[in-house]
Structures are given as C-alpha cells and as structure tokens.
Amino acid sequence: MKYLLLRTLFSAAFGLVIGCCANTLEYRLRSELAVSDNSCYCPVCRHKLPLHDQIPVISYLLLRGRCRYCRAPISPRYPIVEASASMIYALAALITAESAIGAVLIGCGAVIVYLAASMAARRVKPSALKLTGVLLTLLGLQIPIAFGLFLLNVALLN
Numbered sequence: 001m002k003y004l005l006l007r008t009l010f011s012a013a014f015g016l017v018i019g020c021c022a023n024t025l026e027y028r029l030r031s032e033l034a035v036s037d038n039s040c041y042c043p044v045c046r047h048k049l050p051l052h053d054q055i056p057v058i059s060y061l062l063l064r065g066r067c068r069y070c071r072a073p074i075s076p077r078y079p080i081v082e083a084s085a086s087m088i089y090a091l092a093a094l095i096t097a098e099s100a101i102g103a104v105l106i107g108c109g110a111v112i113v114y115l116a117a118s119m120a121a122r123r124v125k126p127s128a129l130k131l132t133g134v135l136l137t138l139l140g141l142q143i144p145i146a147f148g149l150f151l152l153n154v155a156l157l158n
C-alpha cells in the first residue's frame with residue numbers, strides 16, 4: 001500500500017509502451033507489412049521517424065497531430081489507444097495492488113481485445129499465422145514487463 005502510487009505510475013508507463021506496440025501491430029497487419037520490421041516512418045512522406053517523434057501521446061501533442069516533415073495529419077486514434085492502455089494498466093495496478101502478474105494479464109487481455117475489435121471494424125481477416133504472431137509478440141512483451149514489476153515489488157518490499 002505504501003508504494004501504490006509508484007506502482008501505479010510504473011504500470012501507467014508500461015501501458016503507454018503496450019498501447020504504442022498495439023498501434024504498431026494493428027497498423028502493420030492492416031497494411032500487410034512485416035510485423036517484425038523495426039523501422040518507424042510516416043505513411044505519407046515515408047520519412048523515417050526519430051525516437052523523439054515516437055514517444056507515446058507526448059509526440060502527438062508536441063507535433064499537434066501532424067507529421068513533422070510533410071505536415072500530414074496523424075489520426076488521434078493512436079494517442080487515444082496509448083492513453084487508454086496506460087489507464088487500463090494504471091487501473092489494473094490499483095485493483096490488483098498485491099499482484100503484478102494480475103495487472104499484466106489484465107493489460108494483455110485489453111490489448112488483445114483492442115486488436116480484435118480493430119480488425120473486425122476494418123473487416124481485416126488476418127491469417128492464423130499472423131494472429132499467432134501477434135499473440136506471441138504481445139505475450140513476449142508481457143514477460144519483461146512482468147519481470148520489471150516483479151523486480152519493483154522485490155525492491156519495494158525490502
């Protein structure tokens with residue numbers, strides 16, 4: 001209870017990262033791009049985006065929702081998903097104050113639901129192989145997050 005604020009902030013930050021990854025996965029599946037590609041670029045002018053233009057929510061606000069290079073508008077859906085994932089993780093940390101794994105599982109479930117809803121809305125029918133790839137990627141992301149929360153718990157309890 002003593003470190004609830006720190007845990008919640010930590011979870012909210014992880015939620016931002018997970019929301020950003022969910023956006024990237026959804027965009028790559030929708031655009032038939034390789035899920036494993038690490039480069040991030042503007043879909044309009046193809047300019048590669050530096051790290052400071054990829055900070056969840058903050059970059060969108062600083063750039064006022066437009067590409068730095070071609071000024072093309074960026075959909076507000078991206079920061080909304082990132083902020084939502086952050087809030088879900090923060091809420092999960094508050095609800096499951098004694099269990100970091102519980103918070104991670106709630107966040108993971110929320111992201112999977114988002115991806116499923118997004119694909120259904122766009123009538124995208126990804127192959128079983130791609131869906132398996134998305135699920136494995138999301139679960140893979142949960143492992144370092146769960147480990148980070150576990151280490152935080154250990155550090156806070158001692």
Ligand SMILES: [Zn+2]
Pocket residue numbers: 042043044045046047067068069070071072
């Ligand atoms: Zn651009």
